[in-house]
Amino acid sequence: MVTALYIHIPFCAAKCSYCSFNSYAGLEGLQERYVEALCVEMVKSASGRRIAPLQTIFLGGGTPTLLSASLLRKVLSSCLALFPLAPDAEISIEANPGTVDGEKLDFLRAAGVNRLSLGVQSFADQELGRIGRIHSAAEAVRAVHMARAAGFQNLSLDLMYGLPDQDAGSWRTSLETAFSLALNHLSLYQLTVEEGTPLERMVREKRVQLPDDDDVAVMDALSTELSAGAGLLQYEISNYAQPGYQCRHNITYWENRDYLAIGSGAVSCLDGCRRRTVAGPEQYCDLIEAGQSVVIEEETLQADASFRETVIMGLRLNRGVSLNQLQRRYGILPEDYYGKILEQLIADGLLVQKGGYLRLTERGRVFANRVMAELV
Numbered sequence: 001m002v003t004a005l006y007i008h009i010p011f012c013a014a015k016c017s018y019c020s021f022n023s024y025a026g027l028e029g030l031q032e033r034y035v036e037a038l039c040v041e042m043v044k045s046a047s048g049r050r051i052a053p054l055q056t057i058f059l060g061g062g063t064p065t066l067l068s069a070s071l072l073r074k075v076l077s078s079c080l081a082l083f084p085l086a087p088d089a090e091i092s093i094e095a096n097p098g099t100v101d102g103e104k105l106d107f108l109r110a111a112g113v114n115r116l117s118l119g120v121q122s123f124a125d126q127e128l129g130r131i132g133r134i135h136s137a138a139e140a141v142r143a144v145h146m147a148r149a150a151g152f153q154n155l156s157l158d159l160m161y162g163l164p165d166q167d168a169g170s171w172r173t174s175l176e177t178a179f180s181l182a183l184n185h186l187s188l189y190q191l192t193v194e195e196g197t198p199l200e201r202m203v204r205e206k207r208v209q210l211p212d213d214d215d216v217a218v219m220d221a222l223s224t225e226l227s228a229g230a231g232l233l234q235y236e237i238s239n240y241a242q243p244g245y246q247c248r249h250n251i252t253y254w255e256n257r258d259y260l261a262i263g264s265g266a267v268s269c270l271d272g273c274r275r276r277t278v279a280g281p282e283q284y285c286d287l288i289e290a291g292q293s294v295v296i297e298e299e300t301l302q303a304d305a306s307f308r309e310t311v312i313m314g315l316r317l318n319r320g321v322s323l324n325q326l327q328r329r330y331g332i333l334p335e336d337y338y339g340k341i342l343e344q345l346i347a348d349g350l351l352v353q354k355g356g357y358l359r360l361t362e363r364g365r366v367f368a369n370r371v372m373a374e375l376v
């Protein structure tokens with residue numbers, strides 16, 4: 001039964017140099033049409049499906065806060081009118097500090113949004129400039145203060161390490177600035193240079209230099225060490241939270257549970273079937289307006305593929321994957337499925353099976369990609 005809803009807003013003020021997400025700059029003229037289309041897709045998705053009261057709603061992108069308050073109102077009110085909501089539901093929105101002001105934040109809080117995730121990436125202006133962010137460090141700090149003033153008690157911030165010309169000292173400064181803002185949740189991502197992005201070209205043409213693996217390992221270690229010191233405990237490979245502030249929506253993904261996703265390029269996972277909608281926002285609007293389906297890909301997940309995904313996704317969580325739940329859901333345990341591969345990973349000190357969970361050890365988290373590759 002679906003308890004999580006994702007809504008994709010694909011618009012951005014400008015495209016960051018590293019970004020390979022389904023997001024577009026320069027489509028301001030399409031926003032109204034897109035919101036209309038979203039509402040139509042929501043109506044279709046809500047009808048004829050058993051939906052339990054939603055535990056989480058997540059407006060992501062793109063930059064949802066690029067939409068005007070009246071368009072955001074339309075999205076939120078349609079969603080709340082169509083889907084039942086649990087009384088303590090987590091309603092998150094992603095925001096770019098360059099697209100919020102006190103008024104918009106007041107509106108979002110009043111409209112029921114109770115978790116704000118600010119994409120800050122760095123508190124060094126030079127680093128922000130190199131990756132094409134539209135905001136300064138000072139604007140990011142201001143956005144945090146405005147969010148608190150608007151009444152957001154659940155505030156998260158994204159930072160990135162491994163950025164062009166970044167060193168451990170600058171990463172430490174970004175982390176310490178974030179801690180000084182008393183956030184409830186931090187997402188700390190290592191930059192990956194995606195093919196076809198402007199950043200890839202800049203790296204290839206040696207116009208920027210990336211930190212080497214040793215530097216990145218130091219930054220990685222700093223992330224865990226300093227976050228723990230600030231009372232933010234790692235609960236997933238890239239995520240840290242005060243107790244009780246883990247992102248419930250993302251835990252749905254990591255536990256490989258069902259979720260409904262609306263919007264262009266959105267991927268839903270429903271009753272053993274994964275489906276993807278058309279990526280281009282304009283094409284998405286055209287199809288909806290013509291009364292046609294926006295689904296372009298549908299895949300039925302075989303039980304063993306779903307089992308492997310549940311193991312791999314669950315291992316991203318520090319607590320690991322519940323053996324009990326695997327047994328109940330698939331009737332099989334990792335030791336039976338993986339046999340000697342699992343034995344070896346445990347013998348190598350990369351995985352441990354304890355207290356009803358299979359999880360990565362501390363060393364296993366460092367070599368997480370290798371472990372996942374063996375279990376995929």
Ligand code: SF4
Binds near residue numbers: 012020021061063096
């Ligand atoms: S704001 Fe986010 S989604 Fe938009 S271009 Fe930058 S990284 Fe991509």
